[in-house]
Amino acid sequence: MRAVTIDDFGATPTVTETAKPEPGPGEILVRVRASSLNGFDGAVIYGVFKDMLEHKFPITLGKDFAGTVEAVGEGVARAAGERVFGVVMKPVVCEGSFAEYVVVADGYGIAALPEAVDFAQAGALGLAGTAAVDVIDAIAPKAGETVLVSGATGGVGAYAVQLAQATGATVLATAKPGEEADFVRGLGAAHVVDYTGDLTAQVRAIAPEGVTTAVHLVGDPLQLADLLAPGGRIASTLGFGPEAAGDRDITVTSVMANPDTATLERLAGAVADGTMKVSLAQTFPLDAVDRAVGAFGAGTVGKIGISVD
Ligand SMILES: NC(=O)c1ccc[n+]([C@@H]2O[C@H](COP(=O)([O-])OP(=O)(O)OC[C@H]3O[C@@H](n4cnc5c(N)ncnc54)[C@H](OP(=O)(O)O)[C@@H]3O)[C@@H](O)[C@H]2O)c1
Known part of the structure; x- marks a missing residue:
């Protein structure tokens, strides 16, 4: 699968071919359709958290995801094709959502995505x-x-x-x-x-x-x-x-953002009923994440989206 990775701190994010991951017990394989830039992604690139969090190279960047359930591990009740979104929450910085697929745990950092909210909106919703x-x-x-x-x-x-x-x-x-x-x-x-x-x-x-x-x-x-x-x-x-x-x-x-299911559902509900706007200033494809990082660093009005075809 295609994924945007760095092989060292300070490296330019590059699209590479990596192995498609498989979900273990309690996990979900998500086919990612959209994501967005967050300060966390820039901080990972520049090693801001290197003394606070474990990092394992190569690192696939990306926290936010929106897409569909591709496969589930043992004990997960979600069906293939279900629309989901959320935030990649892993103890080790290694596998992110700027990729065609990402494995996430069920139950935390993930919620069902209402039909009224599109992938681009949901991909810009999770962490921010x-x-x-x-x-x-x-x-x-x-x-x-x-x-x-x-x-x-x-x-x-x-x-x-x-x-x-x-x-x-x-x-x-x-x-x-x-x-x-x-x-x-x-x-x-x-x-x-x-x-x-x-x-x-x-x-x-x-x-x-x-x-x-x-x-x-x-x-x-x-x-x-x-x-x-x-x-x-x-x-x-x-x-x-x-x-x-x-x-x-x-x-x-x-505050440390806590993307529990109730908070994610609250956000998606507000977008679905029109009480919350998602403002995407620009959207870049997966192979232009390096430009998206530059645009984010230059100052944004709202979010910068990433689309994953
Ligand atoms: N603790 C957590 O869990 C958590 C979660 C999410 C985000 N964060 C952090 O929260 C911060 C905000 O995140 P974000 O995603 O909203 O970042 P962002 O999209 O880069 O937003 C920062 C905004 O502030 C403006 N700005 C720059 N300097 C300013 C100043 N002195 N006074 C007022 N506005 C200024 C920037 O626009 P212009 O430069 O164009 O004016 C930009 O629009 C980041 O540092 C991020 O890492 C932490």
């Missing part, structure tokens, strides 16, 4: 969508509150803005003027703040006492922490935790 659900659940905004989303234009941010807006809270989203600002307004942001200017002054002009909640996906977390009103809540996907907040009167949650 789950991270967005988890950060918004952590800060639990309420109607009448304010939510500052730093990184609102990105994959996680685009979902987080929509989830925050749906709570009835007022969303302040970071974006550059022009296309990016229009993009976050279209997702439901009431205010746009330009992070290339004086972010603090812009946020204080909208919320003089500070915002009640914030989401940290990019930028300086302490700047965001200082923009919270007393008693405010902030959640981060970048490891900013309570100990780093010092004696500020705020609640800090460091």
